[in-house]
Amino acid sequence: MMLGYLLARAGVDVTVLEKHGDFLRDFRGDTIHPSTLELMHELGLDAEFLQLPHQELRSVNLSLNARMVPVADFSRLPVHSRFIAFMPQWDFLSFLSDKARQYPNFHLLMQTEMTDLIRQNGRVVGVRATSPAGELTIDADWVVGTDGRHSRVRKQAGLPVQDFQVPIDVLWMRIPKDPAQTDQALGYIDRGQFMVLIDRHDYFQCGYLIPKGQFDAIKQRGLAALQDTIVRMAPFVGEHIRQLDSWDQISLLTVKIDRLRQWYQPGLLCIGDAAHAMSPAGGVGINMAIQDAVAAAHYLAEPLLNGTVSEAVCQRIQRRRLLPVRLIQSAQIFVHRRIINGQNASVPAGFVWALNHIPALRRFIGHMIGMGPRPEHIDRLH
Ligand SMILES: Cc1cc2nc3c(=O)[nH]c(=O)nc-3n(C[C@H](O)[C@H](O)[C@H](O)COP(=O)(O)OP(=O)(O)OC[C@H]3O[C@@H](n4cnc5c(N)ncnc54)[C@H](O)[C@@H]3O)c2cc1C
Incomplete structure (x- = not known):
C-alpha cells in the first residue's frame, strides 16, 4: 500500500x-514505528494520522520472572514522534489507501x-487474478x-530462498481486559515461557510462543492448562482469560525467517x-x-515514468535494502537461538544487568527497533 501510494504520488x-x-486481519502486528511516523511527517500526513485512535509506547519493558526490566528507550530518537504508535493495522492501511485514492492513477x-x-519471452509482463467478477489479467x-x-x-x-530455521510458532488470541488497565509490560518471560501482550484498549492481543510443531500436544494438555500458564505469567489477566473457551478462538501463526538470494528477475521485484x-x-x-517500499519507490518512480525500468534498477533496490534486512534478521536469529527458542526462554543475567544499568544500551535497542538501520526518507523521492 505504501509503495502504491508513493508511486501514484509520483505520477x-x-x-x-x-x-x-477488507484489511481486518490481526495477524500482522500493530506497530507503527517512529521511522514510519517520521515518513508520515515528511508526507505532511502525521497530524491527521495521529488523530486516529492509538496508544503511544515510549519505552519497552519486559517482565522477567515477575521483575520489570527496561529494554528499549525511544525518548532520544532523531524524529518528531518518539514513540511506537499501537494502532490496528487495518486503520493504518485504510488511511493510506484513502490518501492514495486521491490520485486518479491509483x-x-x-x-x-x-x-x-x-x-513473455522470459520476462514477467503482468499477472492473472481472480475476483468476484471472475478472472482477469493485468498487464504491467x-x-x-x-x-x-x-x-x-x-x-x-x-526465486531461490535461503531459509533460516526458526524453532517457534505463535498462538494468537484475544484476552478481554478492562480498558482502564494500562502500563503493563509488552513481553513476559516466566519459567522458560514467553508471551507478548499488546494492549488494544478493551482486549489484549496475546502472542504466546510455542516450540514449532507442538500445537497438537498443547491442545491435548487442555485449554485450562494453557490459561493457567498465561495467568501465571500475567496475573492481571485474571478471570478474563476464562472467556476463551474454545480452541477456535486461538490461531496458530507460523513463524519463519527467510530471504531471497535475488529479489528480482526481468519484469519482477519482491x-x-x-x-x-x-x-x-x-x-x-x-x-x-515500509522502508523497502520507500526505497523501491525512490528507485522505480522515474524509470517507470520514462519507460526505462530494468533489472539494474532492482539490483540497486536490493543492494540498498540488503544490509538493514541482514542486520535485523541476524539479530532475530540470535534472539531465537539465545533468548526465545520455544523450549526455554531466558535472558542471560549479564544482559539483564546491562539493560538495568546502561541507558545507552536501551537507547541503542530503541534505535534498532524504532528506526532500523539506515532509515529511508521521502525527500529522496523527487
Ligand atoms: C505472529 C506474528 C506477529 C508479528 N507482529 C509484528 C509486530 O507487532 N510488528 C511488526 O513490525 N511486525 C510483526 N510481525 C512481522 C510482520 O507481520 C511482517 O514482517 C509484515 O507484515 C510484512 O509486511 P508485508 O507488507 O511484506 O506483508 P503482509 O503484511 O503479510 O501483507 C501481505 C498482503 O498481501 C495480501 N496477499 C497475499 N497473497 C495475495 C495474493 N495472491 N493476491 C493478492 N493479495 C495477496 C495479504 O492479504 C496481505 O494483505 C509479526 C509476524 C508474525 C508472524
Whole structure:
C-alpha cells in the first residue's frame, strides 16, 4: 500500500491487488514505528494520522520472572514522534489507501487474488487474478510482489530462498481486559515461557510462543492448562482469560525467517516479507516492509515514468535494502537461538544487568527497533 501510494504520488499508473475484501486481519502486528511516523511527517500526513485512535509506547519493558526490566528507550530518537504508535493495522492501511485514492492513477482492487505471473519471452509482463467478477489479467511494465511471508509471487517466480530455521510458532488470541488497565509490560518471560501482550484498549492481543510443531500436544494438555500458564505469567489477566473457551478462538501463526538470494528477475521485484520473511522478534517486520517500499519507490518512480525500468534498477533496490534486512534478521536469529527458542526462554543475567544499568544500551535497542538501520526518507523521492 505504501509503495502504491508513493508511486501514484509520483505520477505512476499503479494497481494494488488485495485478496481480502477488507484489511481486518490481526495477524500482522500493530506497530507503527517512529521511522514510519517520521515518513508520515515528511508526507505532511502525521497530524491527521495521529488523530486516529492509538496508544503511544515510549519505552519497552519486559517482565522477567515477575521483575520489570527496561529494554528499549525511544525518548532520544532523531524524529518528531518518539514513540511506537499501537494502532490496528487495518486503520493504518485504510488511511493510506484513502490518501492514495486521491490520485486518479491509483487503483486498488480488493478481493482480487493474484494467481499467476504472465510471462513473455522470459520476462514477467503482468499477472492473472481472480475476483468476484471472475478472472482477469493485468498487464504491467513491472510487477512488485508484496504478498507477505507465504508469497505466491515469489513461488511462481521460482526465486531461490535461503531459509533460516526458526524453532517457534505463535498462538494468537484475544484476552478481554478492562480498558482502564494500562502500563503493563509488552513481553513476559516466566519459567522458560514467553508471551507478548499488546494492549488494544478493551482486549489484549496475546502472542504466546510455542516450540514449532507442538500445537497438537498443547491442545491435548487442555485449554485450562494453557490459561493457567498465561495467568501465571500475567496475573492481571485474571478471570478474563476464562472467556476463551474454545480452541477456535486461538490461531496458530507460523513463524519463519527467510530471504531471497535475488529479489528480482526481468519484469519482477519482491519486497517486504515476500523478499525476506521476518519473525515477530522485536516487532520490526512492518517497519522493514515500509522502508523497502520507500526505497523501491525512490528507485522505480522515474524509470517507470520514462519507460526505462530494468533489472539494474532492482539490483540497486536490493543492494540498498540488503544490509538493514541482514542486520535485523541476524539479530532475530540470535534472539531465537539465545533468548526465545520455544523450549526455554531466558535472558542471560549479564544482559539483564546491562539493560538495568546502561541507558545507552536501551537507547541503542530503541534505535534498532524504532528506526532500523539506515532509515529511508521521502525527500529522496523527487
Ligand atoms: C505472529 C506474528 C506477529 C508479528 N507482529 C509484528 C509486530 O507487532 N510488528 C511488526 O513490525 N511486525 C510483526 N510481525 C512481522 C510482520 O507481520 C511482517 O514482517 C509484515 O507484515 C510484512 O509486511 P508485508 O507488507 O511484506 O506483508 P503482509 O503484511 O503479510 O501483507 C501481505 C498482503 O498481501 C495480501 N496477499 C497475499 N497473497 C495475495 C495474493 N495472491 N493476491 C493478492 N493479495 C495477496 C495479504 O492479504 C496481505 O494483505 C509479526 C509476524 C508474525 C508472524
